[in-house]
Amino acid sequence: VTAALPIRIGELSSAQFRRRLQGTGLGIRVGPFDVCLTAKVRGFDEPLRQLYRGYPLLEPGQAFSCHLALRNVWRLRPRPGRYVRFAVDGVVPHEDLPSEQALAVFEWSLNLVIALRMHCFLMLHSAVLERNGRALALPAAPGSGKTTLCAALAQRGWRLLSDEFGLLRPGTTSFLPVPRPMPLKNESIQVMQAFAPGIELGPIIPKTRKGTVAHVRPSDDSVCRQQELAPVRWLVFPEWRAGAALSFHEVPRAEGFMRLATNAFNYEVLGAAGFTTVRDVVESSRSFLLTYSNLDEAVMELTALADGDDG
């Protein structure tokens, strides 16, 4: 007996997709999370369907990791208009935002739910990619160009695990993939379009609280292999700085440890298990600092590292 291949979101027609989204809920498997989403929001369905078309479809009636709901509401403040309200399991965790931003709101809100709830994992604030069967983590604070570098590597033969979450089961050193659309911000959008002219982007969403945002669709390969873990090998702490010459050098593991531990979403929550997991990750990998301004150079440097590291 062979297991049936999962049905992909993209196999639903527009009408079937919308019926689920507005009715019993659209079940999507995203890495280790089973998400049930309902949405009645103008202009939201089609971009969502395109970005998520490669993901396995889940039938309603199972136990889900979370139930998310988006709907339109009319509000007078801060300015009269149509807003989108996000709820997770019936609770509204943040302010309503302008309706045109619904797709970005969905992505941020799912991040929020993962970060606040999923303490079954050590959650590093890190992009993670895989090459030659080994994982590269790019732990960095928001605004350091992590997502852009991650999207660029994913365009050059690296498998995307995540642009935001380095997920590890406590006591292990292999990352769990949670591939998602990658939100490029402001200038990064043009930079990426120049870097990879064929890149598939979702709609351009202006005036969000992080500026203009557009999401890169993750490759079919990264989504198809989202249950395939990758053992950690390289920890690279990236910093994009305008005009900077490329600088890339290995640093002692102790430094890697400090940078990694202080960059996790829930290091303190996991207590001793958080410590031992970060320690094991650092001991199983090499730590590097990367400063760059030119995306091509950074991508080549990291790819050369991956292809030349026989350790």
Next chain:
Amino acid sequence: MTADIVLGATSIRRIVVEALRDPYAMPALPPAQLDLTLRLLRRARLLGRLAWQLRGAGLLDTQPPVVADQLRGALALAESRARSALWELDRLAWALDDLAETSLVLMKGCAYVLAGMPNAGGRSFADVDLLVPEAELPGVEQRLRQRGWADKKLTPYDDLYYRRWAHELPPLTHVERDVEVDLHHGILMRTARLKPSSPLLFEAARSLPDSRYKVLAPADMVLHSIVHLFHGGEMDDALRELVDIDDLLRIFAATEPGFWAGFWPRAEALDLERPAFYGLRYSSRLLGTPVPATLLAASLVAAPATPLLRVMDWLVPRALFPQHPDAPSHRAEFARLLLYIRSHWVKMPPLMLARHLGYKLYVRLGSAQPDAM
């Protein structure tokens, strides 16, 4: 919305009660019901408790991965909060080391953890609640302020509310940490019509082995939980508080000789007969607590007039149980609002209540606050 499950309030109550009473039956539930159970218990902040029970029975790893992960996550969070609270207690003991004569009585979650009680497992809690003799409160507060604790910026009204009328000081938090420390001198507002005597609580408080802290005597611990539920006005936590009451009653019935016999006299001595009546009534009715029939009968002397009791019997179950996350009920909201107003009515004189609710409404209209997650 979960497929095929559109459930009324009664079914929701049944699902929650079954999960609380027989957590080990969870793995056998149909998937859609399992899903709803998890959502309801999360809403009631009881998911960590369920996870703790399942882990203890070796059933956590046998759940479907998505279920096991949710439970593990809730448990990790609850355990980290407990760890933070224990560390805060350690730091408080350090900060107050030269006030060795001052009684420090732990209440609620911290007491359960430090006393090693079984209901502490996976229990979610936020604050450190300490009961200190009123005369010594200024000294304790001053000491903590010298050693790094501070209050959040309060409005003049809120500061006045705490200092003149409340049974606790404005919450203090250490600048380097985020655990709130509530220093109480009583278990009910000064302005409440009932007047439980704090000196009685201190007299009966029990020392813990190798600890700077004491905990309330068993009956007092239950009565405090009951007062917290029926006078506290924190409706989001109401079911968890009733679960606390049920847990404590079951634990003490099994471990404290003469617990039931001493319970009602203690409620009388503390001027808490009415809340005690409600606590026993709803804990036994809604969660099946095995309260002796004689005690239930005796407690009826403290029941309110029949029409009011009918109203409470209608309100309490509706307000206490979590609502279907996809189909919130207006009735439940209404019941919660009425019980919220009631909790204020019993702790403030009418004029003060009008002013207080008026002020709260004014503040609320001024800023659209999102819910807590």
